[in-house]
Amino acid sequence: MTTEEILQKPELEHSDLIYLLGLTSKEDTNLLKELAYNIMIKNCGEQVYLRGLIEFSNYCVNDCYYCGIRKSNKNVERYTLSEEEIINSAKWCADSGYGSIVLQSGERSDDKFIELVLNLVKSIKSSTISEKLPDGLGITLCVGEQTEDTYRRFYDAGAHRYLLRIESSSKDLYQQLHPEYQSWEKRVECLKSLKRIGFQVGTGVMIGFPNQTYEHLANDIKFFRDMDIDMIGMGPYIVHNQTPMYEYSEIYNDKQKKQEIYQLALRMIAVTRIYLKDVNIASTTALQAMYAMGREAGLMFGANVIMPLLTPTDVREQYQLYEGKPCLDEFSSDCFECIQHRIESTGRKVGLDLWGDSKHFVNKSVTIS
């Protein structure tokens, strides 16, 4: 079968996913991109939703082998922003037209941390209610593995979306990326808890890390479907020199290898869009770290969400999960203008003052009620 014929199939099979992830020619890749783009416009509309990303703390109890803020990295200066600083960033967001924010941090589950998150969610909700945002800012949390009870408290406080990447749907690969005490099963249980509670749930994987194959990536996409995931965030794996996985740096700092991973990340977005249709898919900062126009490219391959960085400039450098993080010395207001221009340059509209919920989630709710 030709690529064109595969793309016309009403249902893609496992072998089709693998075939599409492995496309190399420019013509074939363009066909894939066009179909993904059309499916996105049809199912999600042409708006690109914004989530202001506030990386409010880089303390972390985990030790992921790829991540620059892992607890064993003693070179990182640890910080937690003050409540006032975080709430002010959120208010700035609401005033500027962002309908939603993501509160992200390294992982902790002590009482003090949970109280901080609860206070933040409540204060941000109550202080951002206005005529244009009658229910306040949409709040997405990305603060790692917690108990179901804690997740419920976060939800009751007013957070309604949660991001927790599975990193790989293969248990074997997951264990290669993490120390033994961080278990794949636990992560899956957390995703299930989040769903039970009623969160819109986001997950995702890193693309292109050692030993990962197209087969694994095809399984990742099916995992998203089987878990009934609402939002996806995926990006290329990028080396960080203060992590155990730096041992692969020779391979990963090679120009051609980087180019291949970048292209694969774009195809992964497109194939996920074609297979899942109405989920929200983020065009992630890691794409931009690899290639200056990477996030715009992600939008052309079927992504419909962008998460501009709102972390105060003075701590951005301390939140480097990978090397080459862009916009380290820019102010939030500059990022906002820049992002609007970048989105409009792709012919899309910016979804201002909107929560921009996943259509997948909304469609389900309509069917149920």
Ligand code: 5AD
């Ligand atoms: N390269 C790419 N992505 C990374 N992340 C963490 N470290 C890296 C890296 N070196 C991603 C993980 C995590 C998310 C917050 O950032 O997927 O879930």
